[in-house]
Amino acid sequence: MENAVAVRGLGITKTFGDIVALDQVDLNVARGQIHGLVGPNGAGKTTLLGLLLGLAVADSGSLEILGDPVGRALAAPDGVSGFVDGPGLYPTLTAKQNLAALAGLRPRGARIADIDQVLEEVGLATVADDKVRGFSLGMRQRLGLAAALLTRPKLLVLDEPANGLDPSGKKQVHGVLNRLVADGATVILSSHRMDDLEALCSEVTILATGRVVFSGPLNKLSAEDRELDYRLRTSDPEAARAVARETPGVEVIEGSDAVARGDDVLVVRAQVAALDALVAKVVRADIAVRELAPVVSPLEAAFLALTEQPPELQPEQQAEGQPEQQAEGQPERERQAEQQPELQPEPAHNPEHHPEHNPQEAGR
Amino acid sequence: MTATLAEAPASEAAPPVARPVPVGRVLRFELVKQFSAWRVRLLILLCWLGPAVLVFAIDQQSTLPSDTLFGRWMHATGWAGPLVALGFAGTWALPLLTSVVAGDVFASEDRLGTWRHLIIAIRSHRRIFVAKAVASLTVILLLVTGLAVSSIVGGLLAKGNKPLIGLDGHTLSGGDAAGKVVLAWVCVLAPTLALVAIGLLGSIALGRSPMGLLLPMLVALGMQLAQMLPLPVAVRLALPGYAFISWNGLFTDPQQLRPLLIGIVVALVWAVAATVLAYLLFLRRDFTNLTNDGAGRRVVSLGVLPLVGLLAVTTGVVAATSGAGGSGIAQDKVQQSVATAFAHLYRLQEAQMHRPPVTEAQLQAAASCLKTEGHGAQEGAGNDWRCTVTWHVPGVTLTGTSYYQLDVTANGRYIADGDGPQEVNGYFLIATPGGDVPNPLWQFDGNVDLLPTH
Numbered sequence: 001m002e003n004a005v006a007v008r009g010l011g012i013t014k015t016f017g018d019i020v021a022l023d024q025v026d027l028n029v030a031r032g033q034i035h036g037l038v039g040p041n042g043a044g045k046t047t048l049l050g051l052l053l054g055l056a057v058a059d060s061g062s063l064e065i066l067g068d069p070v071g072r073a074l075a076a077p078d079g080v081s082g083f084v085d086g087p088g089l090y091p092t093l094t095a096k097q098n099l100a101a102l103a104g105l106r107p108r109g110a111r112i113a114d115i116d117q118v119l120e121e122v123g124l125a126t127v128a129d130d131k132v133r134g135f136s137l138g139m140r141q142r143l144g145l146a147a148a149l150l151t152r153p154k155l156l157v158l159d160e161p162a163n164g165l166d167p168s169g170k171k172q173v174h175g176v177l178n179r180l181v182a183d184g185a186t187v188i189l190s191s192h193r194m195d196d197l198e199a200l201c202s203e204v205t206i207l208a209t210g211r212v213v214f215s216g217p218l219n220k221l222s223a224e225d226r227e228l229d230y231r232l233r234t235s236d237p238e239a240a241r242a243v244a245r246e247t248p249g250v251e252v253i254e255g256s257d258a259v260a261r262g263d264d265v266l267v268v269r270a271q272v273a274a275l276d277a278l279v280a281k282v283v284r285a286d287i288a289v290r291e292l293a294p295v296v297s298p299l300e301a302a303f304l305a306l307t308e309q310p311p312e313l314q315p316e317q318q319a320e321g322q323p324e325q326q327a328e329g330q331p332e333r334e335r336q337a338e339q340q341p342e343l344q345p346e347p348a349h350n351p352e353h354h355p356e357h358n359p360q361e362a363g364r
Numbered sequence: 365m366t367a368t369l370a371e372a373p374a375s376e377a378a379p380p381v382a383r384p385v386p387v388g389r390v391l392r393f394e395l396v397k398q399f400s401a402w403r404v405r406l407l408i409l410l411c412w413l414g415p416a417v418l419v420f421a422i423d424q425q426s427t428l429p430s431d432t433l434f435g436r437w438m439h440a441t442g443w444a445g446p447l448v449a450l451g452f453a454g455t456w457a458l459p460l461l462t463s464v465v466a467g468d469v470f471a472s473e474d475r476l477g478t479w480r481h482l483i484i485a486i487r488s489h490r491r492i493f494v495a496k497a498v499a500s501l502t503v504i505l506l507l508v509t510g511l512a513v514s515s516i517v518g519g520l521l522a523k524g525n526k527p528l529i530g531l532d533g534h535t536l537s538g539g540d541a542a543g544k545v546v547l548a549w550v551c552v553l554a555p556t557l558a559l560v561a562i563g564l565l566g567s568i569a570l571g572r573s574p575m576g577l578l579l580p581m582l583v584a585l586g587m588q589l590a591q592m593l594p595l596p597v598a599v600r601l602a603l604p605g606y607a608f609i610s611w612n613g614l615f616t617d618p619q620q621l622r623p624l625l626i627g628i629v630v631a632l633v634w635a636v637a638a639t640v641l642a643y644l645l646f647l648r649r650d651f652t653n654l655t656n657d658g659a660g661r662r663v664v665s666l667g668v669l670p671l672v673g674l675l676a677v678t679t680g681v682v683a684a685t686s687g688a689g690g691s692g693i694a695q696d697k698v699q700q701s702v703a704t705a706f707a708h709l710y711r712l713q714e715a716q717m718h719r720p721p722v723t724e725a726q727l728q729a730a731a732s733c734l735k736t737e738g739h740g741a742q743e744g745a746g747n748d749w750r751c752t753v754t755w756h757v758p759g760v761t762l763t764g765t766s767y768y769q770l771d772v773t774a775n776g777r778y779i780a781d782g783d784g785p786q787e788v789n790g791y792f793l794i795a796t797p798g799g800d801v802p803n804p805l806w807q808f809d810g811n812v813d814l815l816p817t818h
Contacts, residue, residue, distance in 0.1 A: 020675060054487065055483060081484070088478035088480060089477070104392060
């Protein structure tokens with residue numbers, strides 16, 4: 001019978017000189033799920049993903065991947081694929097040539113997906129014969145995903161897979177990952193984008209300074225009794241404000257950035273129960289509720305609380321593109337590419353769309 | 365707070381760590397990358413077409429590059445062109461090619477940020493190293509072959525398969541010249557390999573730093589500079605680039621093979637040593653740390669110091685086994701070389717003028733050479749050598765006398781500039797029944813064997 005656990009790590013420690021990158025990390029990931037890895041810059045996410053991919057070995061602790069213990073050799077178990085610090089692609093080759101070259105590296109008889117099919121899956125079939133040199137970061141991310149899919153992995157390890165993706169690209173990538181998991185594979189991904197993690201992951205592990213500060217189901221994190229800030233847009237903001245002030249457990253936040261972006265927006269801080277009561281009262285007062293969304297998602301709120309972000313690393317800065325690999329020496333090529341627009345046409349911009357679906361942006 | 369899943373029993377099966385990719389597949393992957401780069405394609409085009417066009421074009425000019433070895437013979441034979449190209453290649457082209465190809469083969473992965481991807485895909489540092497080294501070597505060999513074939517074709521198209529005048533003035537038939545030209549190109553593969561290995565070492569040790577890319581070029585320029593300095597012969601021969609010069613010895617009679625063979629062996633030793641050092645540095649590199657794209661302090665302990673040690677050891681071994689000492693340019697050697705070249709070229713001149721042939725024994729050519737008009741040590745490089753050449757013509761009682769001003773370089777090569785009777789070596793043209801032709805005795809190139817000849 002196949003082991004139900006895809007990854008089991010116990011007391012994993014990894015140091016680089018005097019720097020402790022991972023400190024007694026425990027990690028358990030069940031098969032057939034998407035597991036998120038979150039943490040501030042320098043938390044050890046990339047190091048942990050590197051261990052899973054066989055790029056490094058732990059100094060101490062034990063690690064089992066797909067049921068098999070990882071030894072001291074620098075080699076990933078079969079069935080593991082993915083990338084850290086961005087996909088490795090060769091700009092002088094076309095998308096198809098990149099994948100064909102990779103497929104050529106597979107041992108004889110190894111399972112290889114059809115190149116055209118994986119390109120189709122990630123939405124790059126139309127640019128299959130274009131040189132990767134002209135690809136945007138988002139397209140390269142998708143091609144990197146296609147390269148990882150080529151080996152039909154049982155465990156897919158991805159570092160910031162949504163980096164640089166436009167909404168349609170993000171949707172495509174989410175679809176690919178969900179299909180992969182539905183077929184029985186396991187995905188471990190790191191991301192700074194809480195909306196991605198909330199949309200994809202059933203469980204998350206939060207790392208801070210090399211230690212695990214939370215690991216478990218996402219809903220457990222969301223269900224913590226914690227007051228959150230919510231954007232409330234109504235047909236009569238002044239009347240809604242008055243109702244909110246009279247509702248027990250609800251605090252009206254004045255001067256919020258979210259308020260500044262619209263006259264009809266009210267920001268309130270409350271637990272879920274108090275929020276429910278507020279909505280009921282507002283509706284009874286014949287005030288139409290047009291929008292209700294957390295300013296900061298539950299995951300992000302938990303992330304900030306658990307990792308004790310210093311003021312200079314508040315979500316505004318993270319949302320503006322400071323992924324971990326930049327802090328660790330991201331190549332100039334990738335930094336430039338991040339500024340390059342996605343070549344595929346952007347969908348019509350909806351100013352009300354992003355705050356709801358990307359709480360980080362809402363916090364700007 | 366750490367929440368974990370329920371414990372599940374671990375599989376007892378043996379860990380199915382994926383087998384490394386066969387090195388042949390990795391090599392194919394590396395070659396695909398190499399040949400997809402526009403600069404490599406451009407180099408291939410230039411190396412396979414450039415020399416032919418250049419040699420053919422020079423052959424059409426009235427002025428020849430007479431300051432380049434064999435350049436003065438480009439109008440006489442098609443075999444001079446590839447030797448001119450070889451001299452240029454050893455000085456500029458081959459160091460540049462090795463820099464662009466071998467000096468970048470590892471560093472390009474740093475630049476592109478693809479190391480982790482490569483290691484995940486191939487799962488063997490050793491195979492990656494072997495494939496990259498072989499791939500860069502393959503490209504270099506293709507480029508060198510292009511330079512050789514192209515220059516030979518260009519020369520033959522321009523002037524045909526005619527006899528070549530050697531560095532001691534003796535005449536090589538077209539067939540002999542062909543064999544020696546090809547052999548000369550094969551000989552320079554040894555120092556080229558040494559530069560390739562140094563390129564690999566620089567590419568690994570210095571990562572994306574431009575210094576890694578430039579290392580073979582800088583080392584080659586450094587060696588050329590050293591060859592211009594009055595260094596002891598043993599040091600000169602212990603430099604890995606000496607075979608870029610010592611192929612000259614193939615074109616004397618008897619051939620000066622010892623410096624050539626020593627140069628080749630030293631170059632191959634350097635090639636092996638630098639490759640091993642590059643391999644060790646590569647295996648020790650930490651690919652998990654993105655900020656570290658080179659070997660750091662190991663550059664000194666595993667790169668510079670061992671090669672300095674190798675230079676010291678090879679210098680000692682060469683000095684002990686070859687008997688090489690001092691500058692190697694002694695008065696008797698200079699005299700012998702000038703007299704021999706004069707005798708050979710005199711016979712050529714006689715033939716051009718349709719005079720009765722004479723033998724070298726009949727000529728009894730001799731040279732008396734003084735440096736700095738006899739002041740100071742009569743040895744070493746310099747443009748202050750002056751030779752008085754005497755010879756006898758059968759049936760003529762007078763002894764012929766003419767003079768040569770010599771510019772002897774530290775590597776033993778010299779240019780002799782004639783100063784004597786106009787019909788012998790005093791003018792750049794001589795009158796023949798077919799018209800005026802370049803005078804072979806007016807100026808000629810020669811070579812002094814730096815090693816003891818007896």
